[in-house]
Amino acid sequence: MNTNLELSKVSITLNGKQIVHSVNLKAVSGDVIFITGDNGSGKSTLLKAIARYLPVSAGDIFFNARHFEEMPLPEWHRNVHFLPQHNTLAFPVEVKELLIMAFFRQKKWYEAYTPHQWLAVKGMAERFGITHLLNRNAKELSGGELQLCWLVQSFLAAPPVLLLDEPTQYLDAKNRTRFFSILHEMQAVEPFICICVTHDLPFKKEDYGQVLNLSN
Template sequence: MIVEANNLVAGYGQRVLIRNLSFLIPAPAFVAVIGHNGAGKTTLFKAFQQKVPYQGQLLVQGQDLRHLSNPAAKGILSYLPQKNTVNFPIKVLDLVVMGLFRKKRFFENYDVADYTLATQTLAQLQLSHLQDQDFTTLSGGEQQLVWLAQLMLQDADISLLDEPTQQLDVYYKNQVFRLLQNWVLQQHKTILCITHDLQNLMHLQGYLLNLSKPSPILEPISPEAVQQNQAYLEAGRQLV
């Protein structure tokens, strides 16, 4: 059992966005978290990070997240926010190697082994040609792949990604989802990914979790399931 939610209730003050949510991910998998704006997608991720109060249980690898101190530092959980910005010149390789920062002591420098690992990660993603370039000069799609390379270097068992393909063109959307799929199948990682790009999920292996439904469950991804959930969301909130 990798991830388990039991009767999760979460929100902000009197505004409850998640009610009695339960699901179980028994093995490494890709889970697309979908739903209308305000359905509780980001709230779910904040609960995983202990940044919003909640009732019920969130378990990772059988352990209650409330009782885990700094799961990110322990390589259990990592997070890629919806917007990551860099406003100063920095080489791609130097940005990627920062994925190891939780494994370093305070003020400890990155060494040759760290940079070798960062170089290998970029090569694995076919991004070696970018490693010496200034990150701020890259296209939006290239930047997102670099952020994913940094996330990979964290090597967490479970990763939370908040709309990683937002504002990307079709080519880079496909690249990102291909990367995430390989990450699950080859590296045996578990990924929870908030997305509105349902059409790009058609032929992936994994699950849909539609938080707009009255009783959300994990639904195996298939073209039929994607189309049904797309129609459900397009029908509007009156069905929720």
């Protein structure tokens, strides 16, 4: 199914200060949009508003032509997945158990995860080069290792819209390159909308997606 996401004149005001002013954006499955801009230009704020973790003060957001206020939050979050810039773990968990949680919305609470889902975990872990971490305690990982786990989980969830806030911040050069390559490859196989806040654009950014500069 082809997905459409549209922002029409979206503005965001926090504590009496306008952070984002009248942003327009249209995206369909297969689009990758990199949001850039100076510090304080509202990049993360805009992403959180699309995810509906912050209120929109003016303008409209549409998902498949449905106004965001007409969609209950649980339905919105089934379709729009947000990976924040900073993630923490509240309790110890093995990496493989953290990754399989990508499928928790696809089953009833008492059902076990399927062999197919476990194979998907293994396959995506191999693509990101983290199979050696699968039996590790996720709370003991480095910042870069844990970030790779969150990215694997996000890709396994396969949402129609994936929002990523500085996904490569904790990654070394090798894994930054790996991330952009996998994102590009996955869009060719099973297209989705990816909106990514980043300062770390590939050299040939036009090969990877569009750029929305909030400083302009």
